[in-house]
Amino acid sequence: MKTDILIIGGGAAGMMCAVQSAWAGHEVIVLEHEKKPCQKLNITGKGRCNVTNNCDVRTVIANTPRGGKFLYSALSRFTPEDTMAFFESLGIELKTERGNRVFPVSDKAFDISGALINAAKEAGVRIVRDEARSLIIEGGAVRGVYGREGEYLAQRVVVACGGLSYPKTGSTGGGYKLARQAGHTVTECVGSLVPVEMYGSECREAMGLSLKNCGLTVRDNVSEKTVFSDMGEMLFTHFGMSGPLVLSASAHLHDIEKGRYTFTIDFKPALDEKKLGERILRDFSEIPNRDFDNSLGRLLPASIIPVIVKRSGISPAKKVNQITREERLRLIACIKGFTLEVRGLRPVEEAIITRGGVATDELSPKTLESKLVSGLHFIGEVIDADAYTGGFNLQIAWATAYAAATSFT
Ligand SMILES: Cc1cc2nc3c(=O)[nH]c(=O)nc-3n(C[C@H](O)[C@H](O)[C@H](O)COP(=O)(O)OP(=O)(O)OC[C@H]3O[C@@H](n4cnc5c(N)ncnc54)[C@H](O)[C@@H]3O)c2cc1C
Structure with a gap:
């Protein structure tokens, strides 16, 4: 298969990146090895999905003990306000609770994932069930991915495989393997919010x-x-x-x-x-x-x-x-x-979030593109950034996804 943008992982970050890329006119394929995308998103906030925190960028960064400074650029271009406007534009009513935590009025995480998946499908995104096994890299540039079911060629590949926590949702650390193959440093991964x-x-x-x-x-x-x-x-x-x-x-x-x-x-x-x-x-x-x-x-x-x-x-x-x-x-x-x-x-499997991941000094803070392999991007939990509870981790997923998607020409 051939496409403009190949996104590995149909979680929060991957699906946001897919929607934004397709809205910008790109042909997009999402590879997801689970039966359905957004399995983890569906269990966030005890099934209610704390989708973001209704605060300013400085507060998000203050609540992001690792990687906060690196994320400044991405978070400034897709703020919590933008997250709320995005989901409201998809017809999701939101409410702000104690600690500025934002939830859907329905209290159903499935409404958030459903809206994302529908928006992606309506924009022409193809969601393909397959597991990305290794990257195809030629002359310092990414050319695609070898999957279990075949080869996927693309101009850009976005790794959005998440971390290691709650592996039953599909987050089994596959993104770290791909990062190492591309020569990236992966810092030690342990559980946080555990x-x-x-x-x-x-x-x-x-x-x-x-x-x-x-x-x-x-x-x-x-x-x-x-x-x-x-x-x-x-x-x-x-x-x-x-x-x-x-x-x-x-x-x-x-x-x-x-x-x-x-x-x-x-x-x-x-x-x-x-x-x-x-x-x-x-x-x-x-x-x-x-x-x-x-x-x-x-x-x-x-x-x-x-x-x-x-x-x-x-x-x-x-x-x-x-x-x-x-x-x-x-x-x-x-x-x-x-x-x-x-x-x-x-153990990290029981954690809400993985601390550690793809070293941020090897990524562009503006585009989340690899400094080692051109056309390769890393977004969401796979990167070495993690925040406290309160909707901040999903805000990082949304913002990094948007930063990558809006960098594609
Ligand atoms: C119980 C729980 C509750 C949480 N609640 C909240 C909350 O309320 N608010 C908040 O902000 N954060 C919350 N979080 C954290 C939040 O879920 C994560 O920050 C977020 O899901 C990260 O998004 P992601 O897209 O990077 O990764 P994920 O959502 O983990 O998505 C990664 C996707 O990639 C797929 N994948 C992995 N490897 C491959 C491969 N090789 N090939 C193909 N597909 C692959 C996986 O199947 C998965 O679908 C919670 C986490 C947990 C575990």
């Missing part, structure tokens, strides 16, 4: 506990700095911790070694130590003859109580009217400053 493993058995003991409004502070004991502090939702699991707050925190953990990172959970962020002390005294005064291990039911979720009781060092059978001031202060410290030591991150 659940965190903890030492000890306490998380397992509280497994299944989901907390809505708790505080989390992460300290780097090597630099002696607080690297993350926020409030939100978290979940105790058999290996450690998950949930939105923990996924966000994970983006700040590097070169994890024993003793480096400490998570401190505040189970009662709305009460300071004094108020919590008063609250405990009040609760205890209503049940003076109750055993300590049976006294915290009004204050804490049931599954964390045995863990807190053990940590406090107070005898579980002690009557609450016999608990000393010193013991009460220890209990308060456990509830407001529950510490856990980080063992490591869960």
Whole structure:
């Protein structure tokens, strides 16, 4: 098969690039090895798709700890406002929620992927089910791709294969192989926005506990700095911790070694130590003859109580009217400053996003074209750039796709 533009990967970036290229008058083929395109897009935002963040470019970059500066050019030419205008032009109504997160009014990610796929088809894009196995490169320029089913010749090839996370959606790291074949450096790929493993058995003991409004502070004991502090939702699991707050925190953990990172959970962020002390005294005064291990039911979720009781060092059978001031202060410290030591991150397959990828200094920031092989572009998650949660990662996919597509002459 022969075409102007060959896009490898029909995910968020690939499909946006296909639509924009076809609208600019190019003949476009998308190679997608999964049965249907946009499988990952369909599970974004818990099936609701946090399509972008309603903020300015500076804020997107501030939320992109790796590759943000490189992305300035692309993000300036396709801003979150442009993303919203694009999807609205396809008939998708959008709404902005807490933290400027933008979702379709329908709360259905399928509406976003459906609109993209329809727009591509209407613009004449051919979506072909095949897997790109290797690039055809001659004289320093890309000529096409060898697929499982045959050869595809093109003037330009865009690698939009995504990363390594959630491989069942088709993101199996094929783009890195193609990049290496072209001579590109691929930086180490690990998970980001990923659940965190903890030492000890306490998380397992509280497994299944989901907390809505708790505080989390992460300290780097090597630099002696607080690297993350926020409030939100978290979940105790058999290996450690998950949930939105923990996924966000994970983006700040590097070169994890024993003793480096400490998570401190505040189970009662709305009460300071004094108020919590008063609250405990009040609760205890209503049940003076109750055993300590049976006294915290009004204050804490049931599954964390045995863990807190053990940590406090107070005898579980002690009557609450016999608990000393010193013991009460220890209990308060456990509830407001529950510490856990980080063992490591869960595997990249369980991550929301891949940290690492095609080295950005080998790509043009304006066109995402390779500096090593002409006519070859890399867009979306395959490049070494990743952001925090909030719609920023999809914004990177849209913006890099647009930058590449608008560079084709
Ligand atoms: C559970 C989850 C929730 C998320 N929620 C959000 C969210 O709400 N907001 C947000 O901004 N980001 C979110 N993300 C991140 C977001 O999904 C990614 O940033 C985005 O999908 C990256 O787009 P992409 O096109 O680069 O890669 P992908 O979407 O992964 O697409 C890559 C495509 O390439 C195909 N492919 C791979 N190799 C080959 C090959 N050799 N030949 C042919 N085809 C190939 C794959 O099948 C796939 O379809 C979420 C991620 C996950 C896992």
